[in-house]
Amino acid sequence: MNYDVAIVGAGIVGAACARTLALAGLRVVIIDRAIGGGATAAGMGHITVMDDSEAQFVLTRYSQSLWTQLSPQLPADVEFVTTGTLWVAADDEEMAAVQQKHSYYQARGVVTEVLDGNQVARCEPNLRPGFAGGLRVPGESVIYPPLAAVWLIKQALACSADVRLGVTVLHCENTTLHLSDGSAVTCGAIVHATGVGADALAPGVPIRPRKGHLVITDRYPGFARQQIVELGYLKSAHGSDRDSVAFNLQPRKTGQMLLGSSRQYDTTDPSIEPVMLRRMINRALEYMPSLRGLSAIRTWTGFRAATPDSLPLIGPTAKPGHFLATGHEGLGITTALGTADLIVSHLTGRPFAIAPEPYLPTRFARSASHG
Amino acid sequence: MADRISLTVDGQSYDVPDGCSVAAGVMQSTGLTFRQSVGGEARGPLCGMGVCFECRVTIDGEAHQRSCLLSCRDGMQVETGQQTASFAYASGSERRNVECDVLVVGAGPGGVSAAVSAAEQGRRVVLLDENAHIGGQIWRYDASAPTANPVDAWRTRLVDANVTITARAAIVAQPATNELLADVASGPVAIRYTKLILACGARERFLPFPGWTLPGVFGAGGLQALVKSGYDIANKKIVVAGTGPLLLAVGAYLCKRGADVTVLEQTPREKLLRFAASLAWRQPSKLWEAFWLQWHIGLFSYHPGCWVVRAEGAHQVHAVMVSDGQSTWSLACDALACGYGLVPNLELARLLGCAIDAGYVRVDATQQTSVPGVYAVGELTGIGGVDKALVEGQIAGWTAAGRHDLAADLTLARDTAENFVAALDETFSLRDELRLLPDKDTIVCRCEDVAYGPLQSHRDGREAKLQTRCGMGPCQGRICGPAVEFLFGWHNDSVRPPILPTTFAKLI
Ligand SMILES: Cc1cc2nc3c(=O)[nH]c(=O)nc-3n(C[C@H](O)[C@H](O)[C@H](O)COP(=O)(O)OP(=O)(O)OC[C@H]3O[C@@H](n4cnc5c(N)ncnc54)[C@H](O)[C@@H]3O)c2cc1C
Ligand SMILES: Cc1cc2nc3c(=O)[nH]c(=O)nc-3n(C[C@H](O)[C@H](O)[C@H](O)COP(=O)(O)OP(=O)(O)OC[C@H]3O[C@@H](n4cnc5c(N)ncnc54)[C@H](O)[C@@H]3O)c2cc1C
Ligand code: FES
Numbered sequence: 001m002n003y004d005v006a007i008v009g010a011g012i013v014g015a016a017c018a019r020t021l022a023l024a025g026l027r028v029v030i031i032d033r034a035i036g037g038g039a040t041a042a043g044m045g046h047i048t049v050m051d052d053s054e055a056q057f058v059l060t061r062y063s064q065s066l067w068t069q070l071s072p073q074l075p076a077d078v079e080f081v082t083t084g085t086l087w088v089a090a091d092d093e094e095m096a097a098v099q100q101k102h103s104y105y106q107a108r109g110v111v112t113e114v115l116d117g118n119q120v121a122r123c124e125p126n127l128r129p130g131f132a133g134g135l136r137v138p139g140e141s142v143i144y145p146p147l148a149a150v151w152l153i154k155q156a157l158a159c160s161a162d163v164r165l166g167v168t169v170l171h172c173e174n175t176t177l178h179l180s181d182g183s184a185v186t187c188g189a190i191v192h193a194t195g196v197g198a199d200a201l202a203p204g205v206p207i208r209p210r211k212g213h214l215v216i217t218d219r220y221p222g223f224a225r226q227q228i229v230e231l232g233y234l235k236s237a238h239g240s241d242r243d244s245v246a247f248n249l250q251p252r253k254t255g256q257m258l259l260g261s262s263r264q265y266d267t268t269d270p271s272i273e274p275v276m277l278r279r280m281i282n283r284a285l286e287y288m289p290s291l292r293g294l295s296a297i298r299t300w301t302g303f304r305a306a307t308p309d310s311l312p313l314i315g316p317t318a319k320p321g322h323f324l325a326t327g328h329e330g331l332g333i334t335t336a337l338g339t340a341d342l343i344v345s346h347l348t349g350r351p352f353a354i355a356p357e358p359y360l361p362t363r364f365a366r367s368a369s370h371g
Numbered sequence: 372m373a374d375r376i377s378l379t380v381d382g383q384s385y386d387v388p389d390g391c392s393v394a395a396g397v398m399q400s401t402g403l404t405f406r407q408s409v410g411g412e413a414r415g416p417l418c419g420m421g422v423c424f425e426c427r428v429t430i431d432g433e434a435h436q437r438s439c440l441l442s443c444r445d446g447m448q449v450e451t452g453q454q455t456a457s458f459a460y461a462s463g464s465e466r467r468n469v470e471c472d473v474l475v476v477g478a479g480p481g482g483v484s485a486a487v488s489a490a491e492q493g494r495r496v497v498l499l500d501e502n503a504h505i506g507g508q509i510w511r512y513d514a515s516a517p518t519a520n521p522v523d524a525w526r527t528r529l530v531d532a533n534v535t536i537t538a539r540a541a542i543v544a545q546p547a548t549n550e551l552l553a554d555v556a557s558g559p560v561a562i563r564y565t566k567l568i569l570a571c572g573a574r575e576r577f578l579p580f581p582g583w584t585l586p587g588v589f590g591a592g593g594l595q596a597l598v599k600s601g602y603d604i605a606n607k608k609i610v611v612a613g614t615g616p617l618l619l620a621v622g623a624y625l626c627k628r629g630a631d632v633t634v635l636e637q638t639p640r641e642k643l644l645r646f647a648a649s650l651a652w653r654q655p656s657k658l659w660e661a662f663w664l665q666w667h668i669g670l671f672s673y674h675p676g677c678w679v680v681r682a683e684g685a686h687q688v689h690a691v692m693v694s695d696g697q698s699t700w701s702l703a704c705d706a707l708a709c710g711y712g713l714v715p716n717l718e719l720a721r722l723l724g725c726a727i728d729a730g731y732v733r734v735d736a737t738q739q740t741s742v743p744g745v746y747a748v749g750e751l752t753g754i755g756g757v758d759k760a761l762v763e764g765q766i767a768g769w770t771a772a773g774r775h776d777l778a779a780d781l782t783l784a785r786d787t788a789e790n791f792v793a794a795l796d797e798t799f800s801l802r803d804e805l806r807l808l809p810d811k812d813t814i815v816c817r818c819e820d821v822a823y824g825p826l827q828s829h830r831d832g833r834e835a836k837l838q839t840r841c842g843m844g845p846c847q848g849r850i851c852g853p854a855v856e857f858l859f860g861w862h863n864d865s866v867r868p869p870i871l872p873t874t875f876a877k878l879i
Contacts, residue, residue, distance in 0.1 A: 292876035
């Protein structure tokens with residue numbers, strides 16, 4: 001047996017698992033075409049706490065605290081910046097949601113501040129005037145995901161993990177992996193950190209690709225100061241199956257503005273769709289009219305790995321020795337570290353830091369029988 | 372150019388010639404430094420034709436404007452250095468819609484001849500160009516000699532055939548099938564067409580060497596373009612270096628404008644002699660004949676088999692180190708004009724999904740690309756100069772107008788012109804020594820200040836881009852792409868709309 005664990009996929013999730021497993025003393029190999037080339041190359045890198053469900057809150061909150069602990073060690077090119085998040089409420093209904101979110105977060109120890117319309121305007125002068133108010137979450141951060149993945153893998157390599165790049169895993173036979181270069185890797189356990197591609201090696205995994213568009217601008221330092229997200233997010237079709245857009249703007253450490261976001265099911269075509277792009281930009285201009293004058297230099301798309309209940313799949317499958325670490329939809333940059341922690345506990349028996357049950361793949365009957 | 376207008380640069384007002392570009396106006400006023408790179412280096416114009424984004428300044432409050440593409444207006448306010456934090460934008464109009472039978476993108480010889488050919492057959496033709504004047508690179512408008520440009524005769528024909536000419540219009544996206552979005556000064560324009568002719572031309576290839584980011588290091592065609600737009604080089608000592616017939620044309624032009632010129636051609640003397648001899652019988656145009664003549668007339672000193680290994684200077688270039696492979700020596704200069712041949716502007720063809728073969732757009736005998744109804748002419752199909760572009764433009768224009776009969780008569784002329792492409796490629800192929808020029812600190816990606824050293828460990832271009840930011844800046848790899856292709860063999864074929872930086876106002 002060459003390795004204790006083989007991790008398939010070197011996105012942020014696989015990279016985080018590699019580091020944590022290697023630190024725990026296991027012999028690890030991580031296999032992918034390239035580091036951080038999938039959704040990790042496309043995501044916004046907002047490290048944020050979300051409260052769509054209690055389980056989502058627990059995982060995002062725990063993961064965020066791990067990022068904060070790690071931040072002093074991160075090299076400058078990971079671009080970790082604590083920008084804070086501003087949730088913008090357009091009307092009274094959304095203001096009610098602000099109050100709700102505020103009390104939910106307060107009760108769980110997350111510092112938040114309720115802002116009125118004037119305070120929102122002072123906080124982000126380029127927003128249009130006249131918002132009802134907003135919620136500021138000062139402790140949240142932004143990173144550059146591809147280099148975060150590279151750093152996590154370098155940490156694993158320093159604990160004598162191995163990395164095999166330029167290859168893919170074609171199929172698994174028990175716990176032997178057959179690679180595209182004709183070689184095979186035998187190991188004690190396999191972690192599928194294959195993102196949206198999980199289905200190919202673990203048929204039946206309940207994941208649907210959910211496409212997102214992003215646009216980045218030239219450098220305009222100071223145009224926005226924190227990650228700004230509309231609360232209309234909650235009301236819009238973002239929660240449903242239909243195509244939707246929502247205003248989401250992220251100031252990068254470079255001074256660039258990264259604009260999201262769109263959500264679409266039922267497509268795997270990575271091309272930019274002019275109609276979606278226009279919808280997304282128009283939505284942003286409703287919130288921030290002065291974006292009009294900023295130059296967009298690049299657009300791209302990415303695919304989130306969505307599950308039926310919007311929670312990731314983390315833990316053992318029905319197939320002995322096979323573990324999943326995927327299904328993170330729009331939160332995988334945030335939740336990569338918490339995921340890695342859960343995976344270590346599953347593999348080594350180390351006590352769980354948070355309850356693992358809500359994320360177990362076996363909660364879906366179909367995935368339980370994958371073969 | 373007797374009239375003078377007033378230009379304010381960084382709060383000081385200057386008199387500049389009416390009709391000059393903003394880049395030329397700034398160079399005449401405050402010098403060669405236009406901006407600070409992301410790593411804090413002083414930078415100035417390089418390409419002179421809207422490709423490199425090094426000439427960006429803030430104009431009347433609008434940041435990130437390419438000054439080489441814009442003409443000075445009386446009272447214009449220009450700020451160099453750091454981009455300001457103000458986000459002024461012209462309120463701009465709504466998207467306008469235009470329809471035509473044939474849309475021609477690019478108004479160099481290929482585009483102009485295509486537009487005339489289609490329009491003279493009764494088609495409604497729209498001809499677009501990003502520049503303020505039609506003519507492309509070779510017939511570029513010359514502010515110091517505005518008359519006697521061969522494009523004038525063509526302009527008459529364009530006007531007579533009712534071609535709609537839209538200058539300062541850049542295609543940025545494809546909103547729908549058979550529709551392209553143009554970023555025009557007056558606002559966004561969506562153009563619907565039945566047939567599309569791409570005549571987007573070429574840009575210069577730049578290769579990194581220590582000091583190439585100093586202000587005062589230009590492209591060869593780049594410096595020529597800047598001089599044509601009003602930059603005065605009289606009595607300046609200029610080294611023209613790199614490769615290709617363009618160096619001679621540029622050398623001759625700069626001499627005519629009063630500069631003291633030395634030309635360094637990396638191609639060995641024997642190869643050049645073979646090429647020159649072959650011109651005697653092939654002779655596709657007077658331009659190439661001039662190649663032979665100029666070498667012998669001795670307007671300027673011409674040194675084959677030499678190349679620049681380093682540019683030196685504190686704030687701008689004042690000398691270059693030159694090598695012939697055996698020894699190196701220093702040449703003092705006020706400017707270096709350095710270009711390593713031409714590379715086609717494939718971005719739009721790629722966006723439309725046209726197949727690319729060995730670096731050029733694949734076309735059939737009628738100039739049609741792999742996308743039905745889309746044609747490509749000129750440098751896009753092979754670097755071959757004005758004669759090839761003219762004949763290909765005619766073939767595409769006539770074919771797009773349904774006159775296959777006329778187009779068929781030109782096949783021979785085109786084949787002659789195309790034979791020349793192979794001879795050029797062979798003669799001016801880049802020597803291996805040029806790969807060894809950058810040291811680990813030499814900047815390769817000028818937009819993002821990515822040096823050669825950090826690139827070396829990467830396995831492919833995509834990985835290098837994601838992990839170093841190489842090619843992520845506003846030029847989107849237009850300058851560093853051909854360089855990393857030469858240095859590392861990486862290809863960058865990922866094109867996304869908008870293919871040029873475009874304000875959100877114009878994308879909606
Ligand atoms: C538009 C958009 C915006 C987002 N914004 C945010 C945000 O602000 N905050 C946040 O937390 N999250 C965000 N996300 C989500 C986040 O990007 C993803 O959840 C995260 O990157 C998932 O990481 P991963 O490692 O699971 O998947 P990936 O990064 O996709 O990695 C999976 C890897 O597996 C490899 N692989 C697959 N199959 C095989 C095989 N057979 N053999 C070998 N290798 C294989 C792939 O090559 C790939 O590299 C966003 C996503 C999108 C699309
Ligand atoms: C936070 C952030 C900031 C960014 N800032 C900029 C910026 O300022 N400027 C800029 O130009 N870009 C920026 N990027 C975008 C980045 O360079 C790419 O454009 C982005 O990764 C998406 O690439 P793409 O869709 O254009 O595909 P490309 O990068 O063009 O890749 C082409 C194709 O490669 C394939 N591919 C190759 N390897 C893999 C793999 N391992 N897994 C999956 N697919 C693979 C895919 O099929 C993909 O379609 C940024 C990205 C992030 C996350
Ligand atoms: S000099 Fe203006 S873009 Fe290159």
